[in-house]
Amino acid sequence: MGMDMSAAIPRSVMLFEAAAAVLLSVFGAAAAVAAAEGAPDGCTRNCGNISIPFPFGVEPRCYVEAGFNLTCDRSHRPPKLFLGDGTVQVLKISVSDSRISIGPKPVTAGTWSGALSDGGPYTLTEQSQLLVMGCNVEVQVLLVGEESSEGPVGSCSAVCSWRPDRNAWYYTVTGICPGVACCLSNLMTGRSSYRFNLLRVNGAAGPNSSAVAWIMEKPGGLDIYSKPLDDNDYPQPLPVVLDWRINHTTCHGNASSATCRSGHSFCKNITQSVDTMQVQHGHLCHCDPGYQGNPYVPNGCHDVNECEDPERYPCYGVCSNTEGGYKCKCLPGYEGNASVPNGCKGKVYMTE
Structure with missing residues (x-):
């Protein structure tokens, strides 16, 4: 999800405040x-x-x-x-890790056409970061609501030279931000919305003092790209990944039985740090260990056949699947631990 700041920045210090949030x-x-x-x-x-x-x-x-x-x-x-x-395109929904991937969405200066309201089921994951591409600009990240007075919780400055004898300055990105005319910064995650301030730094001026900012997935990556910044044709970053949760109930009372519908499933409360306290903030359902699938539907969790996935569940002997688990035994005539290489040794028979 991006924020287009391509309008020229005036000579006076520009403070651009976009009431931003990550989704509609x-x-x-x-x-x-x-x-x-x-x-x-x-x-x-x-x-x-x-x-x-x-x-x-x-x-x-x-x-x-x-x-x-x-x-x-x-x-x-x-x-x-x-x-x-x-408004916001969905690229993938995962039940197992309770995440959703959405497509990057450019946003015009001064507005966010998509905003995620506080109290909704989505928050930004720790896989997210702020990408700024521009020339001598700084983007500050601020929280909203009661925490807005705390000041910036993150910032990112993109610095480069501007040559007045050129029509535009160019940037080239190969895989990741190279550190010139762009910057990457971590974000305080677990929030539904943010504000962004755009500042001019180092006396930036001229028609090419522009910038574009994105929230994107780690690790940051763009296709090889070489283009005038004022072309309004920016490279597309990776999708945004959001955590989701069942928002309005917890596992107390009947929450588990009401939402976690499958057998072999359990309910887990989601907590969020508020000041110095941990506050319950919704819940999620998970399949029991040894099971996989969708715990939100009847009979949605089914047994994992560990023997079919030797990379995750190594067995150097005889593997047999069990309900919710598996057994790994040494071949006949051997004993030891068949779950590790060379863990089985030939049996020694004592004779009189």
Whole structure:
């Protein structure tokens, strides 16, 4: 998701404050009631090449709560999946690690066409970073709401030379930010929204004092690119990755039975640091160890056959799958630990 700051920066110090957040508010018009039932029949479960697992859904009653509603736009070939009303494209949904990947989205100076409201199910992951491309500009990151008075929680400065005898200055990026005319900075994650201030530094002036900022996934990467910055044709960074959670309940009471519908599943509360306290902030469902699948639907967690994945579950003897686990034994005539190389030794038989 990007912020286009390509307008020329005046000679006076420019303070550009964009009320920013990472996505469009995606709350549906009506509260979903599917949580107590799991995913009902008749729900769209694919859009183009993107799978739509419950607790997400397109039709009413097909998603767990407001914020998990999606739009499948079939005017595209193939169809494209979007959050909420169709503003931010969804590239991948993962139930196992409770994350969603969205496409980078340029945003015009002064506005964010997509904003993630506080209290929604999405927050920025630790895999995110701020990328700034420009000439002698600094972008400051600030929190919103009650924490906005704390000052910048991050910043990134892009510095370069500007030659007045050239129509534009050029940048080249090969794989990652090279450190000239661009910068990368970590972000305070676990938040739903941020503000960004754009400052001119080192007396930057002239028609080419422009910048573009993106929130993107680590490790940062762009295609090989060499282009005038004032072409308004910027390279596209990697997608943004967001954490999601079931937002309005915790595992206390009936939350687990209402949302974690599969056998061999469990509920885990999500906590967030507020001042010096850990505050419960929604929950997630997981399959038990030795099981995989979707814990939000009945019979969604199924046994993992560890013997079919020797890289993750090594066995140098005889592997046999069990419900929720596996056994690894030495070959007949050997004894020891078959889970490690050369762990089995030939049996020694004592004779009188």
